Amino acid sequence: MTIEAGLGTVANYVDERTGAAAWMKKNLQKVFPDHWSFLLGEVALYSFVILLLSGTFLTFWFDPSQREVIYDGGYAPLEGLKMSAAYASTLHISFEVRGGLLMRQIHHWSALIFMSAIVAHLLRVFFTGAFRKPREGNWIIGIGLLTLGIVEGFLGYSLPDDLLSGTGIRIAEAIIQALPVVGSYLSYFAFGGAFPGESFIPRIYTVHVLLLPGAFLALITVHLMLVWYQKHTQYPGPGRTEKNVVGYPLMPTYMAKAGGFFFIVFGVIAFLSAVASINPIWLYGPYTPGQISAGSQPDWYMGWLDGLVRMAPPIETHAFGHTISWNILIPGLIIPGILFTGMALYPFIESWITGDKREHHLLDRPRNAPNRTALGAMSLTFMLVCLINGGNDIIATHFSLTINQIMWFTRFGVLILPPIAFVVTKRLCLSLQRADRDLVLHGRETGTLLRLPHGEFVEVHEPISPEKTYLLTSHEQAPALELPAVDAHGVKRAGGLRNKLRARMSIANAETVTKVSANDLKEIEHH
Amino acid sequence: MSNEIEAIKDPGLPAHVHRKADTDPAVANRAERQVATMFGVSAFGTVLLIVSYVFVPQDKFIFIPVMGNQNAHQLGLGLGMAISLFFIGLGAIHWAKTLMPDTEVVAQRHEFRSPDSDRKEFVEAVKSGAGAAGLGRRSLIKRSLGAALGLSALSPLLLLRDLGPLPKKEFETTTWKSGTYLVTDPGNRRIKASDLEVGAVAQVLPEIDDPEHRKLSDIGKDAVLLIRLRPQEFNLEPEKLAMTHDGIIAFSKICSHMGCAVALYEQQTKHLLCPCHQSTFDVTRGAKVIFGPSARPLPQLDITIDSEGYLLARKPFSEPVGPSFWERNSQ
Numbered sequence: 035m036t037i038e039a040g041l042g043t044v045a046n047y048v049d050e051r052t053g054a055a056a057w058m059k060k061n062l063q064k065v066f067p068d069h070w071s072f073l074l075g076e077v078a079l080y081s082f083v084i085l086l087l088s089g090t091f092l093t094f095w096f097d098p099s100q101r102e103v104i105y106d107g108g109y110a111p112l113e114g115l116k117m118s119a120a121y122a123s124t125l126h127i128s129f130e131v132r133g134g135l136l137m138r139q140i141h142h143w144s145a146l147i148f149m150s151a152i153v154a155h156l157l158r159v160f161f162t163g164a165f166r167k168p169r170e171g172n173w174i175i176g177i178g179l180l181t182l183g184i185v186e187g188f189l190g191y192s193l194p195d196d197l198l199s200g201t202g203i204r205i206a207e208a209i210i211q212a213l214p215v216v217g218s219y220l221s222y223f224a225f226g227g228a229f230p231g232e233s234f235i236p237r238i239y240t241v242h243v244l245l246l247p248g249a250f251l252a253l254i255t256v257h258l259m260l261v262w263y264q265k266h267t268q269y270p271g272p273g274r275t276e277k278n279v280v281g282y283p284l285m286p287t288y289m290a291k292a293g294g295f296f297f298i299v300f301g302v303i304a305f306l307s308a309v310a311s312i313n314p315i316w317l318y319g320p321y322t323p324g325q326i327s328a329g330s331q332p333d334w335y336m337g338w339l340d341g342l343v344r345m346a347p348p349i350e351t352h353a354f355g356h357t358i359s360w361n362i363l364i365p366g367l368i369i370p371g372i373l374f375t376g377m378a379l380y381p382f383i384e385s386w387i388t389g390d391k392r393e394h395h396l397l398d399r400p401r402n403a404p405n406r407t408a409l410g411a412m413s414l415t416f417m418l419v420c421l422i423n424g425g426n427d428i429i430a431t432h433f434s435l436t437i438n439q440i441m442w443f444t445r446f447g448v449l450i451l452p453p454i455a456f457v458v459t460k461r462l463c464l465s466l467q468r469a470d471r472d473l474v475l476h477g478r479e480t481g482t483l484l485r486l487p488h489g490e491f492v493e494v495h496e497p498i499s500p501e502k503t504y505l506l507t508s509h510e511q512a513p514a515l516e517l518p519a520v521d522a523h524g525v526k527r528a529g530g531l532r533n534k535l536r537a538r539m540s541i542a543n544a545e546t547v548t549k550v551s552a553n554d555l556k557e558i559e560h561h
Numbered sequence: 562m563s564n565e566i567e568a569i570k571d572p573g574l575p576a577h578v579h580r581k582a583d584t585d586p587a588v589a590n591r592a593e594r595q596v597a598t599m600f601g602v603s604a605f606g607t608v609l610l611i612v613s614y615v616f617v618p619q620d621k622f623i624f625i626p627v628m629g630n631q632n633a634h635q636l637g638l639g640l641g642m643a644i645s646l647f648f649i650g651l652g653a654i655h656w657a658k659t660l661m662p663d664t665e666v667v668a669q670r671h672e673f674r675s676p677d678s679d680r681k682e683f684v685e686a687v688k689s690g691a692g693a694a695g696l697g698r699r700s701l702i703k704r705s706l707g708a709a710l711g712l713s714a715l716s717p718l719l720l721l722r723d724l725g726p727l728p729k730k731e732f733e734t735t736t737w738k739s740g741t742y743l744v745t746d747p748g749n750r751r752i753k754a755s756d757l758e759v760g761a762v763a764q765v766l767p768e769i770d771d772p773e774h775r776k777l778s779d780i781g782k783d784a785v786l787l788i789r790l791r792p793q794e795f796n797l798e799p800e801k802l803a804m805t806h807d808g809i810i811a812f813s814k815i816c817s818h819m820g821c822a823v824a825l826y827e828q829q830t831k832h833l834l835c836p837c838h839q840s841t842f843d844v845t846r847g848a849k850v851i852f853g854p855s856a857r858p859l860p861q862l863d864i865t866i867d868s869e870g871y872l873l874a875r876k877p878f879s880e881p882v883g884p885s886f887w888e889r890n891s892q
Contacts, residue, residue, distance in 0.1 A: 201837065204820045208820045209819075212886065218886045222728040225725060231777075286661050291658075294652070294656075297653065301645075305647070308636055308639020325824065344854060348855055348856040355888075357888075500572040501572055
């Protein structure tokens with residue numbers, strides 16, 4: 035029996051027991067558009083699977099306990115030192131379990147790549163407008179996954195209870211402790227008494243290996259089911275419309291590519307883990323609150339938060355016998371809260387500004403949505419400035435600067451640079467639109483110079499293909515909303531200030547370089 | 562807008578271009594051999610992994626240019642695994658790209674919105690369902706249900722109460738009492754003022770009966786940094802100066818910002834720096850904050866010596882140490 039016939043038997047077997055033939059047939063032929071940027075989400079998904087596999091391996095030896103033990107393992111420099119069982123068992127995994135260090139490295143590397151892929155995927159979705167109706171819900175799930183990822187990553191690198199991770203927990207405790215009214219109570223409940231206590235690591239272990247992975251699995255399942263059900267978005271181009279989806283069928287091409295890509299991601303992570311060692315906890319020593327190492331750095335996705343906390347001005351309020359630490363609350367909770375809420379609500383904000391309630395399945399080229407692209411560049415700049423300050427000590431030693439210089443640069447930079455990024459990006463987008471327009475109207479520069487009879491030199495331009503012409507002119511250019519303060523019946527619109535704001539933003543949003551129309555092309559032909 | 566009406570026409574999907582392997586069997590066969598080779602390389606990776614696991618001792622180091630000394634066991638395992646996985650992926654994708662169908666397929670989308678009649682009926686069903694239950698009319702039920710649901714959320718919260726004890730006044734107290742001796746950490750030996758040279762720094766803890774079982778949570782509040790300057794280098798108010806002893810000044814080592822250990826002392830400038838968020842404290846001015854996010858100086862411990870010259874605390878800390886909290890009542 036050939037393989038084909040064998041698989042056919044399996045298909046028959048499955049259908050006789052489920053009656054799923056029609057549904058399966060439809061879904062095996064489901065069409066997925068192809069583009070490298072659609073792989074970013076896949077990288078996130080695959081590194082999550084790798085996290086589950088490598089994490090399970092680590093649980094076989096890791097002892098999530100803060101019970102004090104005397105180390106007598108194979109790593110001589112720490113011999114005889116008092117440490118927690120968590121730290122001792124992490125050393126055991128690293129030095130005695132064969133392949134243990136590799137698995138620790140794979141787990142940590144895939145966490146870093148998981149977060150990078152989520153952020154890159156988020157940027158792709160944002161800049162191409164893939165979050166628009168009907169995908170607003172999936173965007174919010176994505177923001178939820180990003181938030182969970184940050185928490186899960188922090189808990190994960192806190193588990194080994196080394197000097198560096200203990201310092202991270204100390205900072206988390208200070209944030210809890212700074213909460214008005216309930217802070218000291220919440221801290222005592224979370225830590226089972228005074229910091230560090232002996233309860234925190236066992237507790238976050240359960241959250242890290244059970245509660246949050248469960249939440250991840252549920253959210254990822256819904257996220258993917260929605261992608262499946264709503265069909266993937268696609269980039270604009272000839273033959274691609276809002277009403278169709280152009281790509282490769284799931285079986286066999288897409289299955290082979292996606293399945294192969296999982297192995298590639300796994301292979302690359304294994305390679306990184308083999309050659310680039312990260313988080314060498316044996317060099318840090320066991321945690322004790324009285325000690326610290328210079329250059330204490332969180333993992334990269336926490337760096338922006340740390341940078342914000344570092345640049346906060348030293349403000350505390352002391353009144354009526356109480357203290358409010360603005361220097362902790364503002365950078366540690368309030369600004370991240372505003373950023374993440376704003377990010378989650380962005381699809382609704384944009385549709386409020388544009389008044390666009392239609393479905394969108396064709397992606398935007400970022401230049402054709404200058405305001406959105408500029409807003410994204412602005413947010414990224416904000417994050418980057420924060421991240422730079424999060425590594426100010428490392429940057430200072432590497433580039434012979436003082437920490438004070440970097441801190442003052444970022445304190446001003448975090449306010450000044452994002453608006454500049456907005457304006458520059460918006461101008462760049464409009465310039466690119468103008469370049470597109472020129473390209474369609476005047477064609478491509480060939481590099482061939484022509485000498486005219488009277489001696490003048492001109493460059494020969496060559497018309498671009500009809501496909502390219504279509505690509506550069508197929509986007510929508512919606513006019514701004516018309517929201518006069520007084521409507522047609524002479525009645526004043528309710529919510530004057532809100533309307534004014536909406537009208538202003540709508541006008542800014544509609545600023546474009548008019549694209550080439552069929553008429554323009556005809557006119558050119560006549561010349 | 563005018564140009565929307567006269568948009569340039571969609572030329573449609575470009576014609577499909579056949580790959581060489583689609584038309585030339587020799588090329589297709591070569592692609593098949595390439596895919597098989599990649600799977601073969603993957604198998605070699607697995608062999609490397611097994612050999613490293615079984616035969617390479619865990620403490621075997623080898624020198625590799627650029628990378629330096631590497632643990633051969635770990636490197637063999639990692640590279641073997643990387644090769645075995647990576648080349649399965651590469652083979653599968655090469656197979657898909659050269660030999661599997663590459664004709665783009667067009668599928669139709671359908672608007673998610675149902676036909677208006679269905680929608681209307683659905684909305685009506687929801688409305689009449691809600692109406693039949695009397696959600697709108699019976700506000701007493703609505704409100705009492707809301708209150709009951711809200712209250713029921715309290716029970717899991719209440720059940721979490723036993724996670725930890727109440728903090729009471731514990732944020733405000735440390736082990737330091739009047740007359741507690743300063744002991745070295747590590748070592749647990751009392752120290753004399755004469756043990757410290759000018760310019761020296763030492764971490765000390767309060768003397769306790771059972772130093773073998775000192776709790777980390779106590780160290781987190783008790784850790785103190787001793788620094789010796791020349792007495793004339795201080796620029797302190799008289800009452801703060803009285804808390805020093807012959808140029809020796811003692812500060813809480815727990816940062817007043819977020820509780821990290823303020824461990825970096827720069828002898829030239831006499832500044833203490835917290836490595837977590839770079840709060841910088843000037844030792845000569847009683848650990849006044851001169852840079853960074855911390856809003857308060859490090860609390861100073863009042864020290865003196867006994868008749869034999871051993872350092873001890875004259876008084877406990879006069880304010881809570883470590884990061885701020887809501888109940889903290891001092892400037």
